[in-house]
Amino acid sequence: MTIRVLICDQLPVIADGLKTLLDALPDFEVIGTTHNGMEAIVLVRTTRPDVVVTDLNLQTISGLEMIRRLAQEEEQPNVVVFTVADNDKTVSDVLHAGASCLLGKDASPQELINAIQGAAAGQTILAPNIAQRLVTWFRTQPEPQENETCPEVAELTPREREVTRMVAQGMSTEDVARHLVIGEATVRTHLYRVRTKLGVRDRAELVSLAYRTGLIHSTDQSLDDERGLAPASAG
Template identity: 75%
Template sequence: MTIRVLICDLVPVIADGLKTLLEAVPDIDVVGTTPNGMEAIILVRTLQPDVVVTDLQLEAIPGLEVIRRLGSEENPPQVVVFTASDADQVVSDVLHAGASCLLGKDASAQELVTAIHAAAAGQTMLAPSIARRLVTWFREQPLPQEVVKFTEMTELTPREREVTKMVAQGMSTDEVARELIIGEATVRTHLYRVRTKLGVRDRAELVSLAYRTGLIHSAGRAHGNEREFAASRPRAS
């Protein structure tokens, strides 16, 4: 299925660069670009994109307001925010506004394409640095009094449990692959099987479940400190 994408960026060279990059991807169709937030809303209504890739700095109305307004549309698109700032307040504002994915402008071309595919599939993807900060914040919260019993967790193979722990600590697919000396495709296969067995939709739900069931406590805290994680972008694989 072709993913229809609208690009919103105040800087023409960035918008044109993103358009050229994405038009080279077989299953992505760039239906338009605009530097104007109000025009973006109008284009969404007329062009019906599946995904909007936007910066937060736009003409007329800011990107955050665009995201909020798009959420109330009859057929709301998924939103990938592509911005230079990953400050905590920005992350909070973007997620509360309803964006599906958040990337910094230092993201690779493949990360952007992956984020668009994730958003189109209804999943969430965050930049690795943001994801790690969120994991750190999560660790600092009081532990639950009781560990939630989840019998499906016992159905995971040892390797699936290992991959789940690493993802819950904020490691990206690439980092897990390098750590375990396996291919990224193999990591994605493990994550797909884990999500299927546990009935979770994305990394965010997987991380939450790993903590609530106590899976992360046995080795996760030490392993995470050893790697000096700051917080994936639970991040879709």
């Protein structure tokens, strides 16, 4: 399936560079580029891209305001924010506005491609440093007095529980595959089955549910201790 992409950035060198990168791939079609937030909204309505890749600094309206307005559209595109700003307020604003993915402009071309593909598939993907900060923040929150009840958790196989715990502790798909000595495709299959069983849409919801149901505790380091793992980035 071809992923149709709209690119929004004030700097032509970045917009044109992203267009050149994606146009060279068989499964991508760049339907346009713009530096104007209002024009981007019009283009979304007229061309129906699957994914919008945007910086937060745009003309007429900011990228953040554009994302908020796109979230009100009847047919919402998934949004990948590609920006130099990754402070805590920006991360919070972007996620609350409705963006699917958030990457810094130091991301590699492959990381950006993966994020666009993930966004098109309805996944949430964050830059590793941002994901780790969110996990660290979550671990500082007080433990709930009682775990949320979720009977579907009992349907998970031991391996699915193991993969879920690793992901909830901030490990990327590649890290999980390496430590379990299985293929990345197998890890993704396990995560897909877990999301299906638990009724969650993406990795962010899965991690939240894992903590809320007691599948993993914010202060529980048993899995790390058993395997001798250091905290890893999420992806």
